[in-house]
Amino acid sequence: xxxxxxxRFFVQSWLSFKALFGWIEPKTYFFVKVLNPIFQLLFFxxxxxxxxxxxxxxxxxxGNSFLLCIYNSIFGIGHVFVMDRYAGxxxxxxxxxxxxxxxxxxxxxxxxxxxxxxxxxxxxxxxIVFNVSFSNISxxxxxxxxxxxxxxxxxxxxxxxSFGLVTSSMNFIANIVSMILIALTGANFPIETLPNSIRxxxxxxxxxxxxxxxxxxxxxxxxxxxxSLIVKEIFVGxxxxxxxxxxxxxxxxxxxxxxxxxxx
Amino acid sequence: MITVLETIYSTxxxxxxxxxxxxxxxxxxxxxxxxxxxxxxxxxxxSGHDNFVAYTVLxxxxxxxxxxxxxxxxxxxxxxxxxxxxxVIYNTPTNFKVIILGKILGNTMLGLLPFFIxxxxxxxxxxxxxxxxxxxxxxxxxxxxxxxxxGISMLFAAVFTLSRSSRILMNCIxxxxxxxxxxxxxxxxxxxxxxxLSYILSPTWAVKLLRLSVExxxxxxxFCKYFGILTTITIIYFILSNILxxxxxxxxxxxxxxxxx
Numbered sequence: 001x002x003x004x005x006x007x008r009f010f011v012q013s014w015l016s017f018k019a020l021f022g023w024i025e026p027k028t029y030f031f032v033k034v035l036n037p038i039f040q041l042l043f044f045x046x047x048x049x050x051x052x053x054x055x056x057x058x059x060x061x062x063g064n065s066f067l068l069c070i071y072n073s074i075f076g077i078g079h080v081f082v083m084d085r086y087a088g089x090x091x092x093x094x095x096x097x098x099x100x101x102x103x104x105x106x107x108x109x110x111x112x113x114x115x116x117x118x119x120x121x122x123x124x125x126x127x128i129v130f131n132v133s134f135s136n137i138s139x140x141x142x143x144x145x146x147x148x149x150x151x152x153x154x155x156x157x158x159x160x161x162s163f164g165l166v167t168s169s170m171n172f173i174a175n176i177v178s179m180i181l182i183a184l185t186g187a188n189f190p191i192e193t194l195p196n197s198i199r200x201x202x203x204x205x206x207x208x209x210x211x212x213x214x215x216x217x218x219x220x221x222x223x224x225x226x227x228s229l230i231v232k233e234i235f236v237g238x239x240x241x242x243x244x245x246x247x248x249x250x251x252x253x254x255x256x257x258x259x260x261x262x263x264x
Numbered sequence: 265m266i267t268v269l270e271t272i273y274s275t276x277x278x279x280x281x282x283x284x285x286x287x288x289x290x291x292x293x294x295x296x297x298x299x300x301x302x303x304x305x306x307x308x309x310x311s312g313h314d315n316f317v318a319y320t321v322l323x324x325x326x327x328x329x330x331x332x333x334x335x336x337x338x339x340x341x342x343x344x345x346x347x348x349x350x351x352v353i354y355n356t357p358t359n360f361k362v363i364i365l366g367k368i369l370g371n372t373m374l375g376l377l378p379f380f381i382x383x384x385x386x387x388x389x390x391x392x393x394x395x396x397x398x399x400x401x402x403x404x405x406x407x408x409x410x411x412x413x414x415g416i417s418m419l420f421a422a423v424f425t426l427s428r429s430s431r432i433l434m435n436c437i438x439x440x441x442x443x444x445x446x447x448x449x450x451x452x453x454x455x456x457x458x459x460x461l462s463y464i465l466s467p468t469w470a471v472k473l474l475r476l477s478v479e480x481x482x483x484x485x486x487f488c489k490y491f492g493i494l495t496t497i498t499i500i501y502f503i504l505s506n507i508l509x510x511x512x513x514x515x516x517x518x519x520x521x522x523x524x525x
Contacts, residue, residue, distance in 0.1 A: 039436075040439050046454070048307065051304075051308045052307065053312070171287055172290065179296065180299065188303055193306055193309075
């Protein structure tokens with residue numbers, strides 16, 4: 001890839017990011033990306049405080065902060081094609097002699113970085129409000145866990161986004177997936193309490209292992225187990241990206257055959 | 265009067281048909297109660313509450329009812345504007361507020377469905393059981409709860425019509441109300457400075473009233489007190505929304521912004 005190509009990649013990423021959420025206005029960004037995630041985090045942590053009758057809310061602060069990345073990774077990346085359809089540019093993207101997956105990936109790239117800021121805000125607010133201390137842990141490892149979590153959820157977002165070529169109900173799909181992530185990744189209750197059949201779904205989801213690894217790190221758990229969970233989470237992310245790539249080829253074919261590129 | 269009731273009935277019917285065609289509303293109505301039930305059931309199972317299933321079902325039902333209000337009632341005027349039908353509705357011989365009331369009634373009726381979905385899910389898939397110690401009080405509480413949710417919907421519909429940031433607000437009022445109204449935990453666990461905010465929101469009193477009737481009344485005093493407060497707040501909401509709708513009427517006639525997207 002030439003320098004011009006790399007530059008175009010980042011320019012496209014940035015423009016798509018700005019256009020998707022209309023973040024030219026700082027007020028919109030503040031409400032959608034700062035205030036709303038904070039309230040989501042506070043709600044689930046307070047619920048845990050009351051239902052589990054505990055004052056140590058470390059696992060819930062970590063789990064629910066990680067989950068805040070769904071605003072970017074699921075709703076942001078998942079809506080890339082839908083927003084292009086509304087802007088009237090989807091036909092041009094499909095017709096362009098350029099790798100669709102790369103186009104798609106460049107549009108989601110800034111979301112991955114931005115989701116880290118939301119997660120960081122969640123962790124900072126959560127640690128202040130609920131007295132969670134990060135002083136006794138290895139911060140670089142914690143950052144690696146967070147990065148790996150964002151990567152694997154972005155993989156799921158890429159997979160979901162591919163469906164945007166054949167359906168106009170992406171909001172419905174994104175909402176279901178985000179709720180499933182809140183329920184089944186172990187952020188709010190131990191996944192061991194779920195029936196076996198549902199537990200399999202939990203292990204197939206991104207973030208499950210990252211939350212477990214971060215909680216182990218906070219509790220001084222085995223480094224080997226933590227590293228093994230990180231590697232498994234990376235693998236989950238790669239699988240989702242591969243599936244996303246495959247599904248874009250399939251859905252592009254279906255969209256052309258069924259003429260759903262302009263399905264509103 | 266009969267014409268007004270007929271308008272409310274037919275608008276509510278149309279609204280119910282229209283609302284279920286929207287994917288986000290379908291999500292709020294059908295999927296959200298199931299997932300919230302699972303989360304709250306699993307979180308409360310070892311809480312020591314002997315009637316925690318009632319807590320789960322009621323909490324989930326109210327959470328979802330509120331979500332339906334956020335994503336439908338509060339945004340209905342804005343939606344009509346985007347569809348280009350707001351001017352038509354506004355200029356019909358029937359009072360605009362009556363039509364909005366009909367829409368809100370339709371949404372609220374649909375919003376009651378999650379209570380049953382949540383109960384059925386918890387009963388059939390999680391094996392949970394619940395009891396209502398005072399069904400009569402529960403019935404009365406439910407009626408005033410529906411009225412109060414309609415009142416707050418009218419108020420939000422008016423506020424959101426006046427605001428240029430209605431879509432942002434719509435997405436951002438969900439969790440603050442979940443927290444402030446103590447839908448799944450008592451407001452006493454919140455910082456003291458937030459309590460006055462909780463008290464001016466009708467869902468706080470609706471939840472208190474419903475929980476009281478589920479747990480059983482030891483005396484009528486507290487029930488009557490909560491009932492009185494909730495009724496008063498609901499009346500205030502309707503009065504405020506009436507004033508706001510008059511302001512909207514005035515503004516739209518001066519600025520001619522009914523069709524401005």
